[in-house]
Amino acid sequence: MSVLKVNEMFETIQGEGFFTGLPAIFIRLQGCPVGCPWCDTKHTWTLDPQMDIPAEQVLAKTTDSEAYFSTDAASLVKRILSMGYKAKHVVITGGEPAMYDLTQLTGLLIESGYSVQIETSGTFEIQTHPDTWVTLSPKVDMKGGYQILDQTLQLANEIKHPVAMQKHIEELDALLARPVTNPQAMVYLQPISQQRRATELAVATCIKRNWRLSLQTHKYIGIE
Template identity: 80%
Template sequence: MSVLKVNEMFETIQGEGFYTGLPAIFVRLQGCPVGCPWCDTKHTWTLDPAFQTDTQQVLAKTSDSEQYFSADEHKLLSLFEQQKYHARHVVITGGEPAMYDLTSLTSLLIDKGYSVQIETSGTFEIQAHPGTWITLSPKVNMKGGYKVLDQPLQKANEIKHPIAMQKHIDELDALLARTATNPKAMIYLQPISQQQRATDLAVATCIKKNWRLSLQTHKFIGIE
């Protein structure tokens, strides 16, 4: 059993990467020291006990905030039932979810028939059920000073790399050249903030290298 700090929990459509278009329950965990400058969930960075509150207040949030509630895997599963969620795919995101031991949660969910996906920066070792789908969005040379580790590279089912310029492609090439990297991982490029220059670069590079393009489709259609 492990206690998780949950900033958000909601049902939507997965908008990125391999599972694009699939209904999903998102569990967004609080806490991240990586420091990505373009991060669109900066409200999840700080783990301050002053922002801990009750479950219903967090579930009722209508805007981003640092408020979170604490829950173990059994409470989360019961909340899925209380909220009458229909999706059978769970995305554990953040923040940086790999800061937590997710073995108990992922094992319980898979035992109950859910598919489970973790979205991680690769800067913490992943503790999860072996059947968990690992989406690695490697964060290189970020403000927090954390390095992308070998273990997440080994476990990655997909490597979804956010890019804005050529140096980001070069960083990805260097990661893929590491012996630890799973050679079977699917490679996606995702333009940062839908910038036109980044999108053009991503498209051209995907064609050249036979990689895949990931667009944040949830932002295009205006859903969370």
């Protein structure tokens, strides 16, 4: 898809992974067929044409909803530049943002002086400017039946794996063992939904394996 469908756009602090603590402009794209049971953005799953509304209304939303606006990449970058944001880092998330061809959007943002990060489940081929930072949060064996693609493991700058139980560590081991996986990728464990047992498992495993811990810090401090 090259017409971008934007569920929300806002400035905040990146709460997870390598860029934790960095002010960032988040662009949340609509649409995801992956089907993670614990997904905290289920309102982004559907692509209902009746929910395609004017950008101003989408940007004024105060609660999560399935409404989105459609835009081309150049208009979106123009809009970002006019919003008065101070952040110089853009996070493209979803939904599953790799359902879209993001080559033009990421290229224009980088040309405009932003660093750009995409957060993806690894189930769709990534189409971005080569300088885009790829955060792969692999969603293995979810309801939608999608596989983690080699190309996404190859491009990953960080692999931020959601964990709640030992089988999730084994899934990660299997992904890291794939010969295509970027050997330089930083490995993070992120406890699912801040559950206590998940956090304990993540901490113990990070210490044992010399991996990094990613907490959803925005949820602990109550920001978006």
